Amino acid sequence: MGKTIAEKIFAAHLRDEPFAGTRVLSLDRVLCHEITTPVAIADLVWRGKDRVFDRDKIKAVIDHVTPSKDSKTATQAKILRDWARRHELPDFFDVGHNGVCHALFPEKGYIRPGFTVIMGDSHTCTHGAFGAFAAGVGTTDLEVGILKGVCAFREPATIRININGSLPQGVVAKDVILHVIGHLGVNGATDRILEFRGPVVDAMSMEARMTLCNMAIEAGGTCGVCMPDMTTVDYLWPFIEAEFGSKEAALADYGKWVSDADASYDKVLDFDVSNLAPQVTFDFKPDCVKPVAELVGTRIDQVYIGTCTNGRIEDLREAAAVLKGKKVADRVRGIVSPATPKIFSDAMAEGIIQIFMDAGFCVTNPTCGACLGMSSGVLAEGEVCASTSNRNFNGRMGKGGMVHLMSPATAAACAITGVITDARTL
Amino acid sequence: MSSKKSFGGSAIVLDRADINTDEIIPAKYLTEVTKEALTPYILEDLKLDGFDPRGDKLKNASVVVTRANFGCGSSREHAPWVFEVNGVHTVIAESYARIFRQNMFNCGMLAIELPKDDIDQIIALDGEGVINIAVDVEAQKITATANGKTLDFDFEVSPFDKALVAAGGWVEFADARY
Numbered sequence: 001m002g003k004t005i006a007e008k009i010f011a012a013h014l015r016d017e018p019f020a021g022t023r024v025l026s027l028d029r030v031l032c033h034e035i036t037t038p039v040a041i042a043d044l045v046w047r048g049k050d051r052v053f054d055r056d057k058i059k060a061v062i063d064h065v066t067p068s069k070d071s072k073t074a075t076q077a078k079i080l081r082d083w084a085r086r087h088e089l090p091d092f093f094d095v096g097h098n099g100v101c102h103a104l105f106p107e108k109g110y111i112r113p114g115f116t117v118i119m120g121d122s123h124t125c126t127h128g129a130f131g132a133f134a135a136g137v138g139t140t141d142l143e144v145g146i147l148k149g150v151c152a153f154r155e156p157a158t159i160r161i162n163i164n165g166s167l168p169q170g171v172v173a174k175d176v177i178l179h180v181i182g183h184l185g186v187n188g189a190t191d192r193i194l195e196f197r198g199p200v201v202d203a204m205s206m207e208a209r210m211t212l213c214n215m216a217i218e219a220g221g222t223c224g225v226c227m228p229d230m231t232t233v234d235y236l237w238p239f240i241e242a243e244f245g246s247k248e249a250a251l252a253d254y255g256k257w258v259s260d261a262d263a264s265y266d267k268v269l270d271f272d273v274s275n276l277a278p279q280v281t282f283d284f285k286p287d288c289v290k291p292v293a294e295l296v297g298t299r300i301d302q303v304y305i306g307t308c309t310n311g312r313i314e315d316l317r318e319a320a321a322v323l324k325g326k327k328v329a330d331r332v333r334g335i336v337s338p339a340t341p342k343i344f345s346d347a348m349a350e351g352i353i354q355i356f357m358d359a360g361f362c363v364t365n366p367t368c369g370a371c372l373g374m375s376s377g378v379l380a381e382g383e384v385c386a387s388t389s390n391r392n393f394n395g396r397m398g399k400g401g402m403v404h405l406m407s408p409a410t411a412a413a414c415a416i417t418g419v420i421t422d423a424r425t426l
Numbered sequence: 427m428s429s430k431k432s433f434g435g436s437a438i439v440l441d442r443a444d445i446n447t448d449e450i451i452p453a454k455y456l457t458e459v460t461k462e463a464l465t466p467y468i469l470e471d472l473k474l475d476g477f478d479p480r481g482d483k484l485k486n487a488s489v490v491v492t493r494a495n496f497g498c499g500s501s502r503e504h505a506p507w508v509f510e511v512n513g514v515h516t517v518i519a520e521s522y523a524r525i526f527r528q529n530m531f532n533c534g535m536l537a538i539e540l541p542k543d544d545i546d547q548i549i550a551l552d553g554e555g556v557i558n559i560a561v562d563v564e565a566q567k568i569t570a571t572a573n574g575k576t577l578d579f580d581f582e583v584s585p586f587d588k589a590l591v592a593a594g595g596w597v598e599f600a601d602a603r604y
């Protein structure tokens with residue numbers, strides 16, 4: 001019987017099996033941000049164990065609220081900053097260099113096929129796009145990760161999601177994943193790894209694969225995962241050239257981390273997306289998904305383009321293509337947050353930032369900001385936001401606010417008309 | 427990050443599925459750097475008819491009884507912590523989101539799973555006055571009492587989860603072993 005990629009990664013990283021069904025894995029990456037790490041740091045200090053297992057494997061960023069908005073967020077940033085300095089972490093990203101964790105760390109080449117990755121953040125599943133096992137964890141798991149370089153998981157079970165057919169014009173990875181979550185339900189993949197396969201995934205860029213894997217958690221999934229291939233190698237090439245010498249050699253090596261043809265799955269689901277229309281959420285759960293056409297005309301107050309789901313350069317390009325030469329509707333506020341400084345500067349070089357500004361968008365620095373209702377665009381009671389983020393929970397972007405999740409192109413179309421709109425009809 | 431806990435006590439019923447961690451503790455309070463500071467904000471944004479996050483029922487509760495997929499969404503351990511600092515060390519639900527469930531055991535607390543039928547029976551007691559729940563972790567038994575009516579249930583936690591509870595949490599367990 002063959003193995004899935006997750007089973008291969010688990011086998012290669014197995015450190016201990018304290019009880020049947022519990023696998024303690026050694027970790028290649030422990031990623032940290034300023035919201036969930038400070039309490040772990042404080043606890044380690046309190047225990048007299050203020051140490052790190054491997055400073056090269058720990059990466060840290062201040063991203064959720066940055067620059068700090070008040071004394072409390074300044075304190076959180078300071079705790080992380082002081083800790084990173086104290087342990088001389090070579091890869092710590094502060095104001096001026098920081099961006100949304102799940103966009104920044106992949107962009108720096110830190111995530112590789114076959115890696116085990118944890119972070120105190122549920123959207124760590126994003127990194128599975130590289131053929132890694134990447135799971136969001138709580139602060140205690142993070143604390144043990146920092147101290148010991150291990151984390152415990154149940155035996156991996158995988159749901160294979162085949163994305164078949166070909167994507168119609170104007171329909172993108174975000175529409176695919178919303179559609180899949182609509183089918184699975186918010187707990188349809190609990191304790192499962194979602195393996196994204198099929199010709200549509202094969203044809204996707206790394207950015208699109210990250211969008212896909214990013215939302216695995218919205219179906220309860222532990223991790224999303226894509227097979228490493230030449231697209232992965234191309235993306236990582238600047239970081240792996242010295243290691244492999246040729247792209248073919250890298251591809252051959254990464255072949256270790258591809259699921260076997262006879263691997264066994266918990267479930268195999270087939271989706272044909274050839275006739276898929278742009279999707280949007282309604283209500284307060286990410287599995288409440290409909291085609292945009294069914295919500296057309298719903299009034300919105302704010303448009304938010306950015307986040308770890310859709311704040312990458314491709315996303316900004318897609319939105320800008322819709323916005324070009326147009327204006328944001330009168331009573332609508334448009335906000336765009338390029339997810340990293342590199343994305344910001346690439347978008348400037350490509351003239352995309354100018355398009356956003358000419359349309360009347362506010363361009364913020366790279367940060368999570370309004371995505372979790374902490375800064376830079378929080379909603380007022382009763383307001384409605386068209387957002388490219390990943391969660392539409394009650395109160396997520398501000399108490400009493402309502403969030404509709406959608407693709408960057410759909411969000412841009414909403415900005416222009418002030419109501420939910422199918423970008424293909426503009 | 428914890429010490430050994432006691433379990434059971436009077437229960438509050440949250441009769442809804444898919445209660446997410448944003449509802450348990452909204453993101454705007456994640457700027458706190460101590461668990462204790464979270465205390466007043468427990469379940470502040472919960473969408474549930476008739477529920478009062480400032481009410482006595484929640485104030486007196488040591489156990490939460492709820493439905494499927496409890497604790498979905500964000501990985502924030504602030505969710506178990508806000509229960510911990512409010513004296514709620516036991517959650518009983520039909521099912522959990524993975525990270526929330528692990529966070530509970532990592533803190534040395536109990537996230538017990540019971541079948542829907544059992545949860546229905548406990549929730550049916552809710553009309554009959556205060557529900558008291560006794561938990562025997564070793565024997566894996568729960569007794570729910572309300573107004574002289576008593577119901578017994580068996581539950582299962584994995585040997586690993588039991589070991590975490592016995593150790594007082596994952597930090598203690600891992601520190602002794604790795």
Ligand code: SF4
Pocket residue numbers: 064100101102121123307308309367368371372389390
């Ligand atoms: S962008 Fe939003 S979902 Fe992503 S890490 Fe930041 S807060 Fe979380």
